[in-house]
Amino acid sequence: MSLTKKILIALVVGVVVGLGFNLxxxxxxxxxxxxxxxxxxxxxxxxxxxxxxxxxxxSIILGAAGLGDPKALGRIGGKTLIFFMVTSVIALSLAISLAYLIQPGEPGLMGNLEEDYSAQEAPPVMDTLLNIIPQNPIAAMASGEMLQIIAFAILIGFALARLGEKTKGIVKLVEQGNEIxxxxxxxxxxxxxxxxxxxxxxxxxxxxxxxxxxxIAYMLTIIIALILHTIITYGGGIWLIAKRNPFEFFKAFFPVMTVAFSTSSSNATLPTSMKVVEEDLKVSKPVTSFIVPLGATINMDGTAIMQAVATVFIAQVFAVSLTFTDLLIIILTATLASIGTAGVPGVGMIMLAMVLTSVGLPVExxxxxxxxxxxxxxxRTAVNVTGDATCAVIVDxxxxxxxEKEKLEAKHS
Incomplete structure (x- = not known):
C-alpha cells in the first residue's frame, strides 16, 4: 500500500477515534x-x-552554489517573490469576496464561544528585514530562525560558487550531508x-x-476559498504557465499535502516537500533547494485566506461596515505580514491581530x-506548501x- 493511502486511512481512523472518545x-x-x-x-x-x-x-547552500552567479540568484529570487506576492493578493481577494457572499458573521450563525486570547505583538516588518542577517549563525540554527539560516546558507553557497575548485571538497561534504x-x-x-x-x-x-x-458557516467559507485557490490559482498556474498536467501535479504532491494537514506546520512538512518536488515533480535541485525552504518561511496563501475571512467575519459579528479602503488595507497588511511575521510561533493569530488592528477592529x-x-x-498549511511547490515548478x-535557449545560441555561434 502506498504511503498516501496509509496516511489517508490513518487520518480517517483518527477522526473516527477522536469523535468516538469525545461523544x-x-x-x-x-x-x-x-x-x-x-x-x-x-x-x-x-x-x-x-x-x-x-x-x-x-540544501540552500547547494541551491545557491548550483545557481552559480549572482544574476541567476537574483533572477530566480525575483520570480519567486513576484509569484508569492501575486498569489497572496489573489488569495486575499478571493477570500474577501466569498466572505461577503456567504456572510458567515450574520446573527444566528454564530454560537456563544468563550476563549481566552492575549494578543502577541508582531515584530515590525523593518526589524524582520534587518534581522535577516544573523549576528551569530550558530545561535540562529540553535533557535531555528529560518530566515537567518537561509540568508547565511545563501552567502556560503555564493562563496562556494565563486571560489570554485578551491572549495570542491566542502561542496562534496555538503552534498553528502544533504544525502544523509x-x-x-x-x-x-x-x-x-x-x-x-x-x-x-x-x-x-x-x-x-x-x-x-x-x-460551520465560518469554516465553510474558509474551506471553499482554500479549495478554489488551490484548484484555480495553483492548478491554473501549473497548466497555463508551467505547461504541465495539474492532475499529475496534485497526484504526485498529495502525500505532502496529507503530511502538512496532519502536522499543521510548513517547517515540519519541508523535508517531505523538498523530496517530492525534486524526485517526483522533477524540478532541478538548485531551484528546489532555493524556493521550497524560502516558501515555507514567507509564503502563506492559506493563512492569508484565513486572515481575510476572519476579518470580515469579525466585522460582521460586531456590525462594523468595512469600506473599500479598509479592504485594500487588509490585502496590503496581510501580504506584508506574511513576511514580517516569518518564523514567529502562532503566526496565523499574530497576523490576524495585525490585520484587525490595521482596520480598527477589536483584537478580542x-x-x-x-x-x-x-x-x-x-x-491552510496544506495550501501553503502546495503554493511553494507550484512556484518551484513554474520557475523551473x-x-x-x-x-535550452542558451544551448541553441551556443550551437549557432
Missing amino acids: FAPNLFDPIDTYLLTPLGQIFLNLIMMVVVPLVFF MMFLVGLAMKLAPYGAFGLIASAIGKLGLSVIQSM GITLVLAVDRILDMM RFEQERI
Whole structure:
C-alpha cells in the first residue's frame, strides 16, 4: 500500500477515534490522549523537526552554489517573490469576496464561544528585514530562525560558487550531508501514518462536534476559498504557465499535502516537500533547494485566506461596515505580514491581530475564531506548501527554457 493511502486511512481512523472518545467516552480521552495519541504525534513531529535545520542549511547552500552567479540568484529570487506576492493578493481577494457572499458573521450563525486570547505583538516588518542577517549563525540554527539560516546558507553557497575548485571538497561534504538528511526523512516518513493518526485523533477529541457546528458557516467559507485557490490559482498556474498536467501535479504532491494537514506546520512538512518536488515533480535541485525552504518561511496563501475571512467575519459579528479602503488595507497588511511575521510561533493569530488592528477592529474578536483554528490550521498549511511547490515548478520551467535557449545560441555561434 502506498504511503498516501496509509496516511489517508490513518487520518480517517483518527477522526473516527477522536469523535468516538469525545461523544461516548470523554472521561477516557484525557489519559489516552496524554499517554498514546499526543506522544504518537509528537514523536513523528520531533523526528521531522530534527532534520529541518540541517536540511535547509545544506540544501540552500547547494541551491545557491548550483545557481552559480549572482544574476541567476537574483533572477530566480525575483520570480519567486513576484509569484508569492501575486498569489497572496489573489488569495486575499478571493477570500474577501466569498466572505461577503456567504456572510458567515450574520446573527444566528454564530454560537456563544468563550476563549481566552492575549494578543502577541508582531515584530515590525523593518526589524524582520534587518534581522535577516544573523549576528551569530550558530545561535540562529540553535533557535531555528529560518530566515537567518537561509540568508547565511545563501552567502556560503555564493562563496562556494565563486571560489570554485578551491572549495570542491566542502561542496562534496555538503552534498553528502544533504544525502544523509534525505535518508533520515525517508525513515521518518515510515512513521507518518501513525503520527497523522495521533495528531488528528487528539485534535478532534479535544474539539468535538458542538464547537464545529456553531462555527460551520465560518469554516465553510474558509474551506471553499482554500479549495478554489488551490484548484484555480495553483492548478491554473501549473497548466497555463508551467505547461504541465495539474492532475499529475496534485497526484504526485498529495502525500505532502496529507503530511502538512496532519502536522499543521510548513517547517515540519519541508523535508517531505523538498523530496517530492525534486524526485517526483522533477524540478532541478538548485531551484528546489532555493524556493521550497524560502516558501515555507514567507509564503502563506492559506493563512492569508484565513486572515481575510476572519476579518470580515469579525466585522460582521460586531456590525462594523468595512469600506473599500479598509479592504485594500487588509490585502496590503496581510501580504506584508506574511513576511514580517516569518518564523514567529502562532503566526496565523499574530497576523490576524495585525490585520484587525490595521482596520480598527477589536483584537478580542480573535476569541470567536480561536476554537476551530486547529482544524483550519491543518487545511491552510496544506495550501501553503502546495503554493511553494507550484512556484518551484513554474520557475523551473522558465529556467529550463533559458538553458535550452542558451544551448541553441551556443550551437549557432
